[in-house]
Amino acid sequence: MVEIRWHSRAGQGAVTGAKGLGSVVATTGKQVQAYALYGSAKRGAAMNAYNRIDDAPITNQETKMFPDYVFVIDPALAFSDDITKNDKPDTQYIITTHLSKEDLIAQIPALQDKAERTFVVDCMQISLDTIGRAMPNTPILGAFMKISKMYELDFFLDNMKKVLAKFPQKIIDANMEAITRAYNEVK
Amino acid sequence: MAKEFELNEVEVWDGNYATSQALRQAQIDVVAAYPITPSTPIVEGYGAYVANGYVDGEFVMVESEHGAMSGCVGAAAAGGRVATATSSQGFALMAEVLYQASGMRLPIVMTVVNRALASPLNVRGDHSDMYLGRDSGWVQIDAFNAQEAYDLALCSFRIGEHLDVRLPVMMHQDGFTTSHKAQNVYPLKDDVAYKFVGDYVPVDDMLDFSRPVTHGAQTEEDWHYEHKAKQHKALMDSRTVIDEVFAEFKKLTGREYKRVETYMMEDAEVALVLLGSSVETAILAAKQLREEEGIKVGIVAPRCFRPFPYDLVREALDVPSLKAVCCMDKSAPGGAMGALFNEVSAAAYSTKSRPMMTNYIYGLGGRDFAVDEAKRIMKEQKAHADAGHITTDIQQFSGLRGPKLGFFQTRRG
Amino acid sequence: MSKGLEGNANRGVRELGAEEKVGWDQVSQGVVLNSFVGETENPAFLKPEERAYNDFNSYTATVASWRIIKPVYNRDICIDCQNCWVWCPDTSIISRDKQMLGIDYDHCKGCGVCVEVCPTNPKSLLMFSEAEGAETALANWPEKKKKEK
Ligand code: SF4
Ligand code: SF4
Numbered sequence: 001m002v003e004i005r006w007h008s009r010a011g012q013g014a015v016t017g018a019k020g021l022g023s024v025v026a027t028t029g030k031q032v033q034a035y036a037l038y039g040s041a042k043r044g045a046a047m048n049a050y051n052r053i054d055d056a057p058i059t060n061q062e063t064k065m066f067p068d069y070v071f072v073i074d075p076a077l078a079f080s081d082d083i084t085k086n087d088k089p090d091t092q093y094i095i096t097t098h099l100s101k102e103d104l105i106a107q108i109p110a111l112q113d114k115a116e117r118t119f120v121v122d123c124m125q126i127s128l129d130t131i132g133r134a135m136p137n138t139p140i141l142g143a144f145m146k147i148s149k150m151y152e153l154d155f156f157l158d159n160m161k162k163v164l165a166k167f168p169q170k171i172i173d174a175n176m177e178a179i180t181r182a183y184n185e186v187k
Numbered sequence: 188m189a190k191e192f193e194l195n196e197v198e199v200w201d202g203n204y205a206t207s208q209a210l211r212q213a214q215i216d217v218v219a220a221y222p223i224t225p226s227t228p229i230v231e232g233y234g235a236y237v238a239n240g241y242v243d244g245e246f247v248m249v250e251s252e253h254g255a256m257s258g259c260v261g262a263a264a265a266g267g268r269v270a271t272a273t274s275s276q277g278f279a280l281m282a283e284v285l286y287q288a289s290g291m292r293l294p295i296v297m298t299v300v301n302r303a304l305a306s307p308l309n310v311r312g313d314h315s316d317m318y319l320g321r322d323s324g325w326v327q328i329d330a331f332n333a334q335e336a337y338d339l340a341l342c343s344f345r346i347g348e349h350l351d352v353r354l355p356v357m358m359h360q361d362g363f364t365t366s367h368k369a370q371n372v373y374p375l376k377d378d379v380a381y382k383f384v385g386d387y388v389p390v391d392d393m394l395d396f397s398r399p400v401t402h403g404a405q406t407e408e409d410w411h412y413e414h415k416a417k418q419h420k421a422l423m424d425s426r427t428v429i430d431e432v433f434a435e436f437k438k439l440t441g442r443e444y445k446r447v448e449t450y451m452m453e454d455a456e457v458a459l460v461l462l463g464s465s466v467e468t469a470i471l472a473a474k475q476l477r478e479e480e481g482i483k484v485g486i487v488a489p490r491c492f493r494p495f496p497y498d499l500v501r502e503a504l505d506v507p508s509l510k511a512v513c514c515m516d517k518s519a520p521g522g523a524m525g526a527l528f529n530e531v532s533a534a535a536y537s538t539k540s541r542p543m544m545t546n547y548i549y550g551l552g553g554r555d556f557a558v559d560e561a562k563r564i565m566k567e568q569k570a571h572a573d574a575g576h577i578t579t580d581i582q583q584f585s586g587l588r589g590p591k592l593g594f595f596q597t598r599r600g
Numbered sequence: 601m602s603k604g605l606e607g608n609a610n611r612g613v614r615e616l617g618a619e620e621k622v623g624w625d626q627v628s629q630g631v632v633l634n635s636f637v638g639e640t641e642n643p644a645f646l647k648p649e650e651r652a653y654n655d656f657n658s659y660t661a662t663v664a665s666w667r668i669i670k671p672v673y674n675r676d677i678c679i680d681c682q683n684c685w686v687w688c689p690d691t692s693i694i695s696r697d698k699q700m701l702g703i704d705y706d707h708c709k710g711c712g713v714c715v716e717v718c719p720t721n722p723k724s725l726l727m728f729s730e731a732e733g734a735e736t737a738l739a740n741w742p743e744k745k746k747k748e749k
Contacts (some may be wrong), residue, residue: 018369019199019369022199022369022370023198023199026197026198026199026371027195029195031370031371032199032369032370032371033368033369033370034199034368034369034370035201035363035364035367035368035369036367057371057469058370058465059468059470059471060468060471060558061331061332061361061365061368061465061467061468061556062468062555062556062557062558063364063466064553064555064557123296243745289629290629290630290631291630291632292629292632293630314712353629353630390630391629391630391634392628395646396642396643397639397640397641398634398636398638398639398640399632399635399636399640399643400632400633401634401635402630402632403631403634404631404632404633406631409617409621410621410627410631412624413622413623413624413627414624414627414631416624417624417625417627417629420624421629421724423706
């Protein structure tokens, strides 16, 4: 079982990202869950999305999890959210930031002893450059593929294209570029 | 003709979307609905299918949920296949018309996304609305996840519209936990799904001008009782039809449903009885506890809340090894033991094993039901079993902050 | 008596409420009441005496015994305005081709509404004791009233 917790703001596409990841994973015969904890929250409010991935059908319907991966797709949330909540000794953190890994960790006490399992990538800048607006949800998946080695990049891109099929070609291409850049740039 | 909708063999859908797809495949004539969280996406989805030509039907916007169910009653009496969706306060506002629909024997399908009832206002899932419907004369079927929501929505039409049943059906799923959680869903192709559901066969439809009928007649003490008894019998007898429909669905898809689902009950010493998405979490907890501590835990889940499967619950609990059973109610009991506790206890009373029965209230307003908490409750049942008597209050509260809350004790072994 | 007045053989054959009380197993599903026996084509175009009314239709029941006073109809004065036909709460005014024929005494409950709305002078409908014969009633019909100054 792989468990992922997303830290996002309502409107940044974490739920779409979690479902997109789920859709790719499901095509490979695995079982997935993609859900979020949100309710009457307004756009911009901090929220969590979640993924569970397993080979067997997943029956755990508990919302809380002890994540294997934490995605922080909004730079400010790395500072304001409890991103290391329910941390396991091997939980890995992928954080969107324009800071270097060292500068980021220096400013977040909770990450101090987790340097070797913390990774940074600037999904905001990448999405601005490629998609044209701040949509960090797809590039973070590129970074995740690199860190987790879950799938080869090309395989993931091909399947992600199918998930995005209903969008115009231009948007699909921009997302592919964003995923590829994040894959290459995550440190 | 409605357009075919292209579907993959496996989709990643949440419970709401899966349900709306099932409604689309059933080609409903009329959906009269008023949106309410968390069920809105079901009827919103249906409205989009109508607008985009995927359904030959009507979407009727109304001024309230009372209007929505009234519209459904009218359309069903007119002779159409009818469905709607609601939750919580909307369900409560429909309550008056729910009894009309069942008394008039109109096979409306309502997909209910379970949500707490105010006050305090709360959009999250518990079973307050589902429980509110339990005397309304509807068939109530409970889906524990998105795949089941899809499957059971299709089955609901078959059950309700069966000529021996002709009763409205509620198909329940848990708000957010199921309705908003995407997971693998294996849908049927449009033609296969429709063939399973079948063409709608109208009965006493008002649009049949060659046989004018009066619907909704008044009866007083001279007739009312006989009509209610006949209606009750139809609901009780729907058990065999439900079994048949589930059997046919299994033949088609390989996916098996039973009026009462049981897990690991063959050798169970203690058991949890519960409804909805928590069943899945409890199964996981039971498996882990069997491995970790060797405690023989089983799970019983009435898939069919109405007609209450007294027969099968009794059968499920008639296990010689069974000593302690905890019934978990996800609805504020309002000055009583939980409804599930009362009904399951009544069934357990006529078993040989006569297990010790306790009651937990849990999950109100969407409070998370944790695997660890499920295990704690299971271990508590084991403690009752070992002690030979109930070691706690009979009714307790799970996952509640503040001083321990509980009611009633017993010295009975 | 004209066909309309007579009705069909089923009209008013039982007291209202005196129908056979069947058990739960025989009551209709969903309290649905069929108006007619079997199928019928365009019942809206059939006259009541031509329709195959079901036992549960109130056409087959009578409320005649409820009446203490009854309306009597005077053909000689009537102008066929149809007011009584429109207003009668129990569809007990029989009219064919916009011509008033008389009263359906099986279903008339003696409320007097028809008399009240009749515009002629003197009225073409008047209430008489239930025991009064139609001929005596017609013989005692009042004269035209002078307009009051
Ligand atoms: S007395 Fe009343 S019921 Fe009888 S015909 Fe006149 S209006 Fe109708
Ligand atoms: S209201 Fe008087 S005048 Fe008019 S149709 Fe009736 S009986 Fe004749």
